[in-house]
Amino acid sequence: MGKVLLKNIENPDSADINEYKKAGGYSNLPKALEKQPKEIIEEVKKAGLRGRGGAGFPVAMKWTFASADPKFPKYLLCNADEGEPGTFKDRPILEKNPHLLIEGMAISGYALGAEYGYIYLRGEYPEAKNILNRAIKQANDNGFLGDNILGKGIKFHLAVHQGAGAYICGEETALIESLEGDKGQPRIKPPFPVNVGVFAKPTVVNNVETLSNLPYIIEIGGDAYSKIGTPDCPGPKLYCVSGHVEKPGVYELPMGTILRDIIYTHCGGIKGGRKLKAVIPGGATTPILPPDKIDCPMDFVNMPKHGSMLGSGAVIVMDESVCLVKVCYRILKFLEHESCGKCTPCREGTGWLRSILGRVEGGEGMEGDIDLMLSVSGNMMGKTFCPLGDGAASVVQNFIKHFRPEFEEHIKNAKCRFK
Amino acid sequence: MIKVTINGKEIELEKPVTVLEAARSAGIKIPTLCYHEQLEKYGGCRLCLVEVEKIPRLQTACTLMVTDGMVVRTETPQIADVRRGILEFLLINHPLDCPYCDKAGECELQDLVEKYGPAKGRYKEKKRKAPESLEDPVFVRNMERCVMCTRCVRMCDGVQGASAIAIINRGGHSHMEPFSGGKYDCEYCGNCVSVCPVGAIMSRLHRHSYRPWQVKEKTETICPYCGVGCTVIAQVRDDSIKRVIPKIGSSVNNGMLCSRGRFGYEFVGSSERLTSPMIKKNGVLEQATWEEAISLTAKRLGEIKNKYGGPSIAGIASPRCTNEDNYVFQKFMRVALGTNNIDSTARTGYAGTQKFIENIFGQGATANIISGLSNSDSVLVIGGDPTAINPILGLQIRACSRKGGNILAIGHIKGLEKFNPVTVSPRFYTETLLLEGIVSALKNKKGLPGSIPALEAKIKDISTSAKEVENGCGIAEKDFIRFTDTLSESLTPSIVLGKDIAQSSGGSYKLMLISAINYLMNARIYLLSERANEQGVLDMGCAPDLLPGYRPLSFAEFRKRYENAWKSPISEKPGLSIFEMVDSAKSNALKALYIMGENPVFNLPNSKAVKAALKNVEFIVVQDIFLTETGKLADVVFPALSWAEKEGTFTNMERRIQRLRKAVNREGMEDWRIISEVAKNMGVKLDYSGAEEIFQEISRISPLHRDLTYEEIGKGGAIYPYKGEPLRGVMEDIQMHKGSSVNPDGKLYLRLERPLFHSGTLSTKAPALVKIYPEAVARVSPAVGEALSLKSGDMARVSTRTGSLELPVNIDNKLDNLSVMLTNNFEDKGAFSLMEYTIDPVTKAPVIDANEVKLEKVLA
Amino acid sequence: MLNEAAVKELNEIRQKYPNARAALLPALYIAQREFGHLSPEAYEAVSEILGVPKAIARGVATFYVMYKHKPMGRNIVQLCTNVSCMILGAEKLVDFLKNKHGLEPGGTTSDGRFSMVIMECIGACGTAPAMLVNDDFYENLTEKYIEEILGKYK
Ligand SMILES: Cc1cc2nc3c(=O)[nH]c(=O)nc-3n(C[C@H](O)[C@H](O)[C@H](O)COP(=O)(O)O)c2cc1C
C-alpha cells in the first residue's frame, strides 16, 4: 500500500490544488457524486471506518443517525482541534494536504446531506489557517465547493473557524459550543449532536484524519479498504511519535501495527541506544505502559485489551532519564489548566491531584499521599460530564499502577533523583 | 403514561420529566446544587448522581429524562460515598467561615455537609483566595465561597436578560464577575442573590445584621412600588425589615423581583418618617396630639362646608394606599362632605387611557394576565420602557423574544435593545403620522372586521402610505414595511402601552389609533402602571366621575344603589379632576383640600404653579409617612402607617386583588382610620373594626368585588370581575383630540424619564436605591452634548419658561437630538418643576411634550 | 470603536455563520488585533456590532487562553512545555529565556519587544522542543537557535 493520507507531502507545493490534482486528487469526488448518498454511507460501513479523533466510533453509524434526522440544514464539522499532548498527526494533512481533507469533506457532506461545513481549527495552528483558507478558495473557484458542485446542483460550503486555545474544544459538544460563540463547555447528552448539534441542527463531527480517508474509500471501495489493517479496525493510520526515539515524526502505517515495531522498526529505536522506560501510546491522557507491555497492536479494539488506548495514536516514548512523577505532574497540570470547570470533581480534582504530585515531585510528599491520590482519582472516575475528568483520574491511577516504587522513592527520600 | 421505579417506589407520570422532578413529585429528595427550578438545566455539580439500572455510569438526575420502565436508586451506600466525595471537592477550596458568613443557616452547602458528614481534612494545600468585594453599593461578592453552580449567571443571562455577569476564566480559576470586575452596573434586580445557594453573592443591606434563624417574622405581602404587584416576603426582626425576598411559585412574579422591590424597603425604617401629628401655628408646623389634630380638622372642614358648601372642598386619594384606605376616603368625601371632588394622580394618564380603551372594547379590556405576555408571538411596545416602569412585566416581553416571538418597538426602548426589537423611531411630533401609517397598512392587509362600527368610522378614511411615513417620520420605507409586515403576520399579538402617549399632544387621537391597531390585530392590550394601587384607587371610586366598582356616577341607577347602601345622598354633579382642583385653588374657589398619601406639589407637572395655587387654599390636610413639599404647605399633617405596617388590599394592573399584610408594628393609625376619626368628630359614622370589615363592605356593594373575601384573596389573589358583573356595551361616542402640530427643528425639549431605580420620591428615601442612582441627571445625546462641549458628569443648567435647574449631564448615544431627559424623583430637582402642561380634553391627562428647554454648560 | 476596515472584515466573517453570536470568537481576534488586547473598549466594540452583551463576551473570551487581557509586547514568544517538549529540555529553555533575556512566563520585557507565554502542546512534539513567535513555528529549539530567532523580531 502506498501512502494515502500523507501522499505527496514531500512535494513542497503539495498544498496547491494543481499539485493535488496532478497526483490524482479530486478524482474521487466526481465518482462519489455519481452515487446515491446512501450508497456512500454503505461503502463507509463496509470499509469499517472508525473515527480517528480518539474514541474510534464507527463513522457510518454516526452518519446514518444524522442523515435520518429530518431537520435541515445539516452540518458537517471537521475536528481539527488536535490538542491532546503528543499529537501532531492532523497537522501535516492540514498544512501539506488540505485538499485531501476538503475532498473528503465534500464527499462526506454530500453523503450526509449537509450543505455547510466548518473546520474547527485550533488557534495554535496559524499557518494551517492561511493554507486552509487558500485551499478552500481554490476549491470554490474550481467548483469542488459552493452552491453547484461540479455542475451537479449539489451545495456544500466550507469555512474555517479558529479556536483560541482550549483543549476541551476537541470534545465534540464543546467544539459545537465554541463554534456557536460560547465557552467550550461540553453539553448535556442526549440530545446527541447528530440530532441537535450546532445551531440546533443535525451535526456530524469527525476528525481531520477520519474525513481524509473518504476519497480513498471511494477510490478502492469499502471492501478493499476493509482489508487494510486489522479486521475490527481497518484502514491506514497516522501514528505520531515523539520523545526519545531516533526518528520522531508522523508515520502512516496500517491500523494495528505493533507498538514495539513502531518504536523500534519505524522510528529507529530509543535515542542513543538508551533503555526504554515507558510509553504513553495514545496521547498524554491515555494509560502509560511499561516496556514489557508494548507488544500490542495499535488499534481501537486491541489497545484496551492491553491496558491502554489508541487515543489519537500519539506515541510518547520515554527513556531512563525521565522522572515519571514529573511527567505525571505535568500531565495533571495540563488537565487542570484545561478542565472547563463545569463538573465539580474535574475542576477541583485535577487541581488537587496536581498539587499532591507537585509536592511529591518536589520532595515534600507525605506518607499516605499515594493512597490519597488513588482515593481522589476514585472520587473523580465516572463522575464527570465528559471524559476529561476520567482521563485525569486514569492518568494518575495508571502511573501509580505501573510505577508505584518511583512515587514511593520520591516520598521516602524526600527528593527527586532525576534532578 | 410513563412508569418509573425510584427506590422501589412506583411512580406514574403523565409526561416525560427529569428523574429529579419525578423523584420530587413522589417526595423523594435528591441533593442538588446547580439545579434550580427557575433555570435551565446544567448538570455541573454532580451531586444528584443516581444509579439507573441498565446504564453503567452514574447519571445526573437533574438532566436525565425518565423513560418507561426505568429503575432508579437514589440513596445507596455507594451513592452516599460519591456525594461525600463531591462535597469534599467543593469544600477543599471553600473557606470554613460559616460563623462569619451571613448565609449560615440557609446555606445549601452547609445543609448538605450536615447530611452527608464533614470532610476529613485531607486537603493539605493552600485554599484559593479571593478578597470579599465591597465595590458595589448593594451586593457583597465573596468568590471564595462560590461553588461554581453558575446559577447566578444563568439567572442573569437566561431569565432576567440583563446579561451583566459572567463566569470568567476557566476551570479552577474561574469565578463570577460583572463586566467591570467590581461594580455591577446592572439592573440590580438581585435575582442572582436569590439563587445563590451559598454565601457568594449577598445583599449588602442586611450584612451581619441578623441570622436567618433569628427571623421569626416572615410576612407574605405585596411590593409597594409599581402596578405589577409582586408577591414579596418581608423578613423582619425586632420590627425592622431585614430583607425582602420573592417567592417561587407566586402568581405574578414567580420568584423574580426588580431592584425597587428587593432593595427599596428601607424607607419603612427611615428616621425621616413622621412620628406625630402636626398643626400649623403662625406659619410653622408644630407637633400636636392626635386629638388636637383630629378635632381641628373636623372643625375646619365642617366650617368650610357650612360656609362655602361641599364642592369647595376636594380630596386627593392615593395609588400607594390600600383599596380600603381609598374606599373610606371617597366615602368620606361623598358622604361627610357631600362632594364628588375626589381624584388621584392616576389622572396623569392611566385613568384616561383606560377609560378611553374600555369605552371602545368594554370593561376589563386592559385587564390581561402579565404572565400571558410571553406566550404572545409578538409584543408591540409604545409609550414607555416596560422594563423600567414595570420590570417584571418587562421580563415577560424578554421571555417572549427568547421563545421566538417578535418585539416591535416605537422609539428606542433601552431595556429591550438586547432582544433584537424591530424598531421604528419617528421624528419628534410625527408619531401620529406613523400610527396612521400602521393603521392604513393593517387595514389594507387585514380589512375591517365590522364588529365595532364606531371605531371603524374613525379610521375608514385614514390612508397614509409607506412613502408618506418615510417623508414625514424619517423612517425608511423598507423599515416601515418590515415593521408592519411583522406586526400583521402575528397571530397572538399584545400591545404594551405606556403613559407617554396620553401625555403627548394629540394623546386621545393617538389612543384611538392604537385602539384601532389593537382592533385590527385582535390584540391584547396592557397598560403600564407606575403605582402599586393605581388600578385600585380607580376601582374604589376615587375619581370625580366614578363610584366604587368602577361604576359611572352619571348612571342614576348606580347612584341609587350607593345612596341606599351608604344611607346618604350622593351628588349627581361630577367632581373636579385633580387638575381642575389646582385651577380651582388658583382662582380661590377651592377652600379646603384633603390629601391622603400624595404629593401633588411634586407629582403634578408645573409643580411651582401647583404650589402657588395650593397656597391659596384656606385649609389643607395631609396624611403621609414623610413630610413632603405638599405637607409643608398643610395646616394639619397626620403621620400615616406605611405599606409594611398595615393590612389591606392592592389591585394590580391585571386587576388582581392581593393581600397586603402587616409585617412591622408601628404606633399610629392607618389612613382610613384617621379619616374615620375625623368623620366621627364631624358626627358622621364611618366606623370599621379593621381593614377586613371595610373590604366586606366593598364586596357587598361593589359589583366588581362581589362576595370576595380576604380568605379567598389570601390564596394568591383574585382577578376581577370576580363573581361580579362585567360592564360592557355602554359605549359612548369616541371623542378625540388631534392636538396641534409643532415644528421642532433646532429646538430641544424637556422629556420625562421614568427610571428603573426610582418611583416617585418614595424610592429616594430608600438608601440602597439612592446608592444605585444617587441624583437627578440630565440625559442628552452625544450631538447635543458635543455642541456645548459637555461630557458625562459635567454640570449643565436646564431652563424652561418656568425655571431652571443645575444638574450633571449624562451622555446617552441612543438618545435623539431633540430631547433632554430628566426624572421626577429627586426633591428640588424634579422635571415637573420645569414643565408646563395643557390638558387633553378627552383623557383629561396633562400634555407635557411641548416644553422647550435651554441647555447651558455651567463652568465649575 | 473599530475602524471601518475592521468592521467590514467582521461583517464579512459574520456572513459565514447563520447568526451573529457565532462570529464572536473571530470578532474577538479582530478586536484584540485592533486594540492590542481585549480592553473594555474592545469588548464594547464587539458587543455593539454583534449584539452580544459585553459581560458575556468577556466571559467567553477569558475562557480561551489565546485572547490577551492586558497590553502585550510587540512579539509574543509562545514556548511549549508539555510532556514531549519537557522531556527534551523545554524547561531549560524557559530558564534560558528568563536569565538571558529577562523573559518570564506571562511577562513582558521592559522595552516592550517581547512577551512570553507558556503553551500547552502546540502540535510540534516530533520536533520538540518547539515554540511559536507570533504566528511562526520554530522547532528543534536549542539555546543558540533561540538566540538567532529572537534576533529576527524587533
Ligand atoms: C477531552 C477531549 C478532547 C478531544 N480532543 C479531540 C481532538 O483534539 N481532535 C479530535 O479529532 N477529537 C477529539 N476528541 C474526540 C471528539 O470528541 C470526537 O469524538 C471526535 O472529534 C469525533 O470524530 P471521529 O469520530 O472522526 O474520531 C476529544 C474528546 C475529548 C473527550
Ligand code: SF4
Ligand atoms: S469532565 Fe472536566 S472538562 Fe469535562 S465537562 Fe466536566 S469539568 Fe468540563
Ligand code: FES
Ligand atoms: S443538580 Fe444535577 S448536577 Fe447539579
